[in-house]
Amino acid sequence: MLLLAPPGAGKGTQGTALAEHFGVAHISSGDLLRAQISAGTEIGRQVSHFLSAGDLVPDPLMEVLLMTPVVEAARAGGYVLDGFPRTVAQSESAATIARELGVELQAVLFLAVPDDELMQRLIHRARGSDDSENTIRHRLEVYHRETAPLVASYRQRGLLREVDGSAAPAAVTAACLAAVADLPT
Ligand code: AMP
Numbered sequence: 001m002l003l004l005a006p007p008g009a010g011k012g013t014q015g016t017a018l019a020e021h022f023g024v025a026h027i028s029s030g031d032l033l034r035a036q037i038s039a040g041t042e043i044g045r046q047v048s049h050f051l052s053a054g055d056l057v058p059d060p061l062m063e064v065l066l067m068t069p070v071v072e073a074a075r076a077g078g079y080v081l082d083g084f085p086r087t088v089a090q091s092e093s094a095a096t097i098a099r100e101l102g103v104e105l106q107a108v109l110f111l112a113v114p115d116d117e118l119m120q121r122l123i124h125r126a127r128g129s130d131d132s133e134n135t136i137r138h139r140l141e142v143y144h145r146e147t148a149p150l151v152a153s154y155r156q157r158g159l160l161r162e163v164d165g166s167a168a169p170a171a172v173t174a175a176c177l178a179a180v181a182d183l184p185t
Helices: 011-022 029-038 042-053 059-075 088-101 115-126 133-156 169-179
Strands: 002-004 025-028 079-082 108-112 160-164
Touching (some): 011 025, 029 059, 029 079, 059 079, 133 160
Parallel strands (some): 002 079, 025 079, 108 160
16 A cells, blocks of 8 residues: 655554554655664765755665565565655556565555645644755645646546545544555455
């Protein structure tokens, strides 16, 4: 399963709940990147300025980072992939990787939250961090330009399950679980 959402929509929280529900791994591209940065690795050094600027990390780095956890999770029964793909090119490589691993894409969960609500949440979350309002705005622009087109594409292919992500986290979790209730656990 893929989890698609704008920044600030609650991907992390809902990704954890969905992975728990299905008993599979929750793989968050953002968490993997932040872990590399905190550990001070070479990859961490290469990616940190993209994260602080609100830009996307180049595809080759993302693929290096995701390959091992995705392969391991596929062997162990599946995964909820949160934060990847984020571009049309990434969605093509996600499909290729899944095909090679014999994994079938069962659903794409989309958390819909209006921009003004996202701005408020992200500004609130940024207090005490280096994120400026401009960076937050930029992150949303990048989402609309690069990632939002994937929503229409997955919808067209009948894979999209849309959930209103503007409610409180527990209500959104209930709606996410209801949206995938027909899938086997
Ligand atoms: P997230 O925690 O998913 O909001 O991701 C935080 C940041 O990590 C993003 O703003 C990007 O800079 C970077 N990032 C996460 N996932 C990807 C991805 N699939 N492709 C490129 N950059 C990513």
